[in-house]
Amino acid sequence: MADVDVALAGRSYRVKVGPGLLERVHADAHSFIEPYGKRAVPVVADANAKRLHGERLQASFRSAGHSIDWYEVAPGESSKSWDELVRLTDWLLDRGVTRSDHVFALGGGVVGDLVGFACAILKRGCGFVQLPTTLLAQVDSSVGGKTAINAPAGKNLIGAFHQPSLVLADTTCLATLPQREMRAGLAEVFKYGILGDADFLARVDSESSAILACDDATLESVIAHCVGMKARVVAEDERETKDARALLNLGHTFGHALEAETGFSDRLLHGEAVALGMVLAARYSARRELISLADAERVADALARAGLPTEISALGLDCDGSTLAHHMRNDKKAEASTVPFILLRAIGEAFVARDVELADVAAFMDEQLQAH
Incomplete structure (x- = not known):
């Protein structure tokens, strides 16, 4: 234990x-x-x-x-x-x-x-x-x-x-748990690696089958690692008044917009939305030339290997990028007239970006809705 x-x-x-x-x-x-x-x-x-x-x-x-x-x-x-x-x-x-x-x-x-x-x-x-x-x-x-x-x-x-x-x-x-629920939870496990521990990301990628098969030893070790990472962040920034805890929201601003558009229903589970949100955050980081497109696709490929969704076009949403950007404006993390986004400087190195224009996000989301 x-x-x-x-x-x-x-x-x-x-x-x-x-x-x-x-x-x-x-x-x-x-x-x-x-x-x-x-x-x-x-x-x-x-x-x-x-x-x-x-x-x-x-x-x-x-x-x-x-x-x-x-x-x-x-x-x-x-x-x-x-x-x-x-x-x-x-x-x-x-x-x-x-x-x-x-x-x-x-x-x-x-x-x-x-x-x-x-x-x-x-x-x-x-x-x-x-x-x-x-x-x-x-x-x-x-x-x-x-x-x-x-x-x-x-x-x-x-x-x-x-x-x-x-x-x-x-x-x-x-x-x-049904496998879909396990995969949804696995998205949050991947999150800890993508935002702050590239070695852990590689480990989760290699051990995702054991996690989904509910191997007790693997689960205990992986869950404890995630909890330990979160405990350190919470101890430093309990009420998210600094950037430390905000990093745990990687994928969530994009993901919550997708959940809102799908009516907070079983059509898209929270973890699935987070998986899609992390892919979008990585691709948007590449759009801003913070990381390479190859690194962004490394994130998408790891999630896809675990059976998680990586393309919002597959959701069949009847909306445009402006609609999704509007949902983001209502996100609880919004500050005055801006919405902070968690983006990547590298895999395993997330940061809070406060200079993101929602009009650019809307254009990016239009591209993603039509891609693949």
């Missing part, structure tokens, strides 16, 4: 990665469960995650004399909404959750984001524990304290920074 500290002043927490952690929740999260006494512990779960892993978690709690009060969330981005947030906070209030209590989140990034935001605002803040069950959540969204819901104007526009008290990433959960 790997153990990573997220070092924040007065609020540090641990991220544990490895097989069989759901069977150990009662022990690893003892200090957050024990205060409930005879009260049932609130667990908010993605409906699929509950069906697949609920009994394992229930058995762990039962072994320590505790029961679970379940709240089910429908799978998919549509659950990151005002309506679901209201239902969840009312449910937690009806159960008398206090500021000193901890709510458990079982599922992927949608559940983690929803529960984290609900806990950020409930009675001005209560605790929560992340039990991520998808690769994307284990390597990225469960760590770092970004919580949010979506709005008609865009993705993750309403939220708060609220760190979990503990993250337990059980790698055995990943064996139940």
Whole structure:
């Protein structure tokens, strides 16, 4: 088992990665469960995650004399909404959750984001524990304290920074994921290499088959590496007031625009959008002569070898580049009249560019929509 500290002043927490952690929740999260006494512990779960892993978690709690009060969330981005947030906070209030209590989140990034935001605002803040069950959540969204819901104007526009008290990433959960979901998570693994570690990118490229096959040793090592990279960034720049944490958004400004245009639906999973966004960021970097076109295509080729989408023309979008650029204008990272983009000076060397003209991005996107 790997153990990573997220070092924040007065609020540090641990991220544990490895097989069989759901069977150990009662022990690893003892200090957050024990205060409930005879009260049932609130667990908010993605409906699929509950069906697949609920009994394992229930058995762990039962072994320590505790029961679970379940709240089910429908799978998919549509659950990151005002309506679901209201239902969840009312449910937690009806159960008398206090500021000193901890709510458990079982599922992927949608559940983690929803529960984290609900806990950020409930009675001005209560605790929560992340039990991520998808690769994307284990390597990225469960760590770092970004919580949010979506709005008609865009993705993750309403939220708060609220760190979990503990993250337990059980790698055995990943064996139940459809390959499409695993590949979507793998996009975020590639991201860490593309933005800041070229050697890690080469490793992920060579080990992608083992990752997708859910080899426990490979998963534990790779996930821990990603979490370690993110933990260092979060410790340096928790609230993204400097450029350090912004680099973790590589691919996301382009990707979120594609998600918005596809209606935040299963037509394009978040990780797939990030994969496309990273290819676009690399090609746009080449357009600006920051990297060679050959290096940009190296990024695309690595993602394609893992079965990830690399051409937006394949989406069959009924829009032009200006429409996609307009979605980017509504991105939560927009600053006054500009939108910062994460671009590449080299593979493994990302930076924040604040001089990008959206009109040029629109023209670039028109080219990409018609390419290949």
